[in-house]
Amino acid sequence: MIKKLIFTTLITFGVIHHSNSQQINSFTPKLIIGGKGEILTITGSGFGNVQGNSYVSFFQESNTYSDATTSNQLKYLSWSNTEIKLEMPVAFSNKIKLNINGNEYFSSETLKVNANLGYRNVNPLIYNLLTDNNKKGGVTWFVHPVYWNNPEIKEAIADVMREFRCKTGANYIIEPLTKWVPLNLNQGIHILAPDSSLNVVGFNDKLWTSCILGTETFYNYQTQLLRFSTTQNWYYGKGQPPSGTAKFRYVLYHEIGHSLGLGHVNELGESMYPSVTNLPSDNWCSRDSITSSEQKAIQHYIQLSQNFTFRACGINPMKQITNCEDVYNERLQVKETEFKREVLYPNPAKNYIQINLLSEVPTDIEIRNIFGKICLNTKIESSEKISLPSNLPSGLYMVSLKSVIGQSYHRLIIQ
Ligand SMILES: [Zn+2]
Incomplete structure (x- = not known):
């Protein structure tokens, strides 16, 4: 038996579609914020399988569409013959312009840009931010x-x-x-x-x-x-x-x-x-x-x-x-003034001390000398001036303030 050999020749033709069907059919969303990184999807036909020299251009405050350089710097997420995805830059409301290999195509609908967030760099997005500038949070x-x-x-x-x-x-x-x-x-x-x-x-x-x-x-x-x-x-x-x-x-x-x-x-x-x-x-x-x-x-x-x-x-x-x-x-100012308020003054003291309470509630005051002996024991209803016993020797004393809020201790020097 003779084996029949069949030679098959495969011929492939390189076909370039010179189609006139480049057009934007639609885009989503119709309403967008520029400069915030929101994704705009443009659908249609004849966009080309790769981006190459093509780009999407948006109307600007300067009353012109963004040029090739600016438009090429945008962040394109994907580009196919029928769909383009990119991050929406700062722009003014108008029709979207598509430049495919030097030819321009416009969307029939208007893209509405309701707000624009300014940036210093579009890809990646870099902004001048705000900080805790006043050390009070903002x-x-x-x-x-x-x-x-x-x-x-x-x-x-x-x-x-x-x-x-x-x-x-x-x-x-x-x-x-x-x-x-x-x-x-x-x-x-x-x-x-x-x-x-x-x-x-x-x-x-x-x-x-x-x-x-x-x-x-x-x-x-x-x-x-x-x-x-x-x-x-x-x-x-x-x-x-x-x-x-x-x-x-x-x-x-x-x-x-x-x-x-x-x-x-x-x-x-x-x-x-x-x-x-x-x-x-x-x-x-x-x-x-x-x-x-x-x-x-x-x-x-x-x-x-x-x-x-x-x-x-x-x-x-x-x-x-x-x-x-x-x-x-x-709220913060009250805190600060409370913080600045001296609990005891003058200090050193001579004949009296002023006691300022952080909370105006009945408070037990006790003054002890360095040996722990109570030299004064009284109760105040609110911040007030207290006379010191005249027979107290000069030196260091410990003052205790006790109320429902809690207890605090303060060093006091008597002259
Ligand atoms: Zn303005």
Whole structure:
């Protein structure tokens, strides 16, 4: 039997599909926050199996689409002929532009960007964060006396700060600025003040610093200013501002939004819309709150500012707020003054001692000499002055304060 040999020749053809079907069919989500690392998925056809020189481009505040260099720096998670996934950068609402090998394609729908969180690097995302700047857990805004001494303005500032504290966790507190300082970033403190030389309605200046430890560089805001024009006809109340006035609280929402990392958006209805007086913001500035997208973006920024692990140059994370209504930090101030209160004075003492109780409850006082002998035994109902027995020799004594709260011992020198 002759074996029949069959030679099979396989011929493969290299086919390049020059298809005209490049198009964006859809994308998700339709509503997004820029700069926060949210994933945008674009679906369609003809994107190419690999990214190559192709890129996705977004409309910018500069009124142009991002160029090839900027668009190529974005964080692309995947790229296939029918689907692209990438992290959403800072952008303005508009159609998405796709550049495939030099040809441009636009989405038919508009991608809405309701908030933008500013970064210093997009891939990976690196921000200038906030820290425990005041060693009280966050940032103290020193309020200029012209504002602090005007109850209406002070209340407006306190209310707006409370809104951010309670909705985002931003550990911002306010204190009066008690000495004159020039309004610049060299003061090393955060200042909120009117500024007669400001030629815009409001402005937020920021000074960032960096600290390097090993291979890591940490960036944070060290000093900021919130300045407000003195030439505006300001309205400090709530609700809709009377016509011809500028709503101070609304401008403050906008500027504090900047101080908490937010950039502008072109979505109507958002506090971060670039213009803050007259139309169109007069259409929505009657609300006395931030929007849910602003809240989400800032919450994310605060979480980053609370949870970083970098420790050097005295940098510690911003702390969580215990009582968000307490914008004056009264709880802490009470503690501090209590701490500063001397329990006994004068010390050394001569004829009397003043006893200051941490809690005003009935307290047993006992004074013993160094041999343990009781020299004075009395009870007080509240902080008061006690006369010392005139026959007590000079020397060291031990004072015991005992109440339902507990017992404490203090050294006392009698002259
Ligand atoms: Zn702005």
